[in-house]
Amino acid sequence: MDLDKINEYAQIAIDKAVFYIPRIFLAGIILWIGFKVAAKVVDLVRKALERTGFSETLRPFLSSIVGVLLKGTVLFVIATVLGADLTGLFAILAAAAFAVGMALQGSLGNFASGILILTLKPFKVNDWIQVEDKFGRVVEIGIFSTDVLTPGNKILIIPNSMITESVVTNYSEKGMIRLELEVTMPYEESFPKVREVLASSLKEVSKILPQPEPEIGILDFDSHNVRLIVRPYVLPDDFWEVTFNANKAIKKAFSSNGVKVAYSEGVEIGKIGE
Known part of the structure; x- marks a missing residue:
């Protein structure tokens, strides 16, 4: 050289x-x-x-x-x-962002819904909520999904987009929730008597809140019975325990006071056609 x-x-x-x-x-x-x-x-x-x-x-x-x-x-x-020269890099990044966005449309929707839930706080951890037919206690609110623990001890992983697009019932917002218990009585029975029997039976259930007082009334009428509604108030964490105990106490009270209900006795046997 x-x-x-x-x-x-x-x-x-x-x-x-x-x-x-x-x-x-x-x-x-x-x-x-x-x-x-x-x-x-x-x-x-x-x-x-x-x-x-x-x-x-x-x-x-x-x-x-x-x-x-x-x-x-x-x-x-x-x-x-x-x-x-960053012109080519910007073009590559834009194309990559578009491709990723198209591939992750569902995930991005869940992500946006997660930001919305965490910002607006329609519920918080340990609240009892219902989303459509999914009911349970919130154990974790994530960016993409919310984990809910059911009374049956199962974890439901609910996509956040499903929550923001549905009606969410927050049972813990007011600090108490109202049970909806349906009971039937025959038409010949006295409603004031049955109402007193139901009120007395609810007093035996320890975790029913004394205030507001339980509501007991006639819901509607069917072909065999008068349908009653019993609405005691409980704390959210006692929802299922009180439901079971209240139904047990009502059945016992009906039996003790001779209140009858309509149901089929035995088995009905019919012919089978061709």
């Missing part, structure tokens, strides 16, 4: 060094300062969310999102300082 080529390459190396060394030094300073500032901002955001009462599940998630965005911005600034 002749001397001219060596001098040419040396000059190119010097030019590159003069061009990039200050930029690399500046990029290092930006990286150090930028990450320090990002960490400080994330800490401020976390404290602000804590003061405003945001969900404990949502606070770290939002803080991490802010941290990722700030650090990503710092890295883009550094790439620009170093002279990188």
Whole structure:
């Protein structure tokens, strides 16, 4: 290799060094300062969310999102300082984001619903809720789903989008819930007498709240019976225990007081057609 080529390459190396060394030094300073500032901002955001009462599940998630965005911005600034052409990168990121969004439409819907639930707080952990025909106690509210423990000790993992699109009954919002117990009596029976029998039987169930007083009334009439409704108030955690005990006490009271109900005796046998 002749001397001219060596001098040419040396000059190119010097030019590159003069061009990039200050930029690399500046990029290092930006990286150090930028990450320090990002960490400080994330800490401020976390404290602000804590003061405003945001969900404990949502606070770290939002803080991490802010941290990722700030650090990503710092890295883009550094790439620009170093002279990188980011046009192609932006196009690739946009295409990737579109593809991921199309593939995860359901998950993104659950994610948005999770943010909505954690922000608006229609219920909280340990609340008794019903979503459509799903009933139980909330044990965890996640970003994508909510875990509900049923009275049968089963965990229901309910997608958050299903919750936001349905009517949610929160039994714990008022601190007490009302049981809906249906009882029947024959038409010939005296309703005031049966009402007194039912009221007395409910007093034997220890976890029924004395106030408000249980409601007992005629619901409607069918072909064989008068249908009654019995509505005692209980604490949410006592829902099933009181339901079982109240039904047991009502049956015992009906038996002791001679209150009859209509039901079929024996087995009816009929012919089978061709």
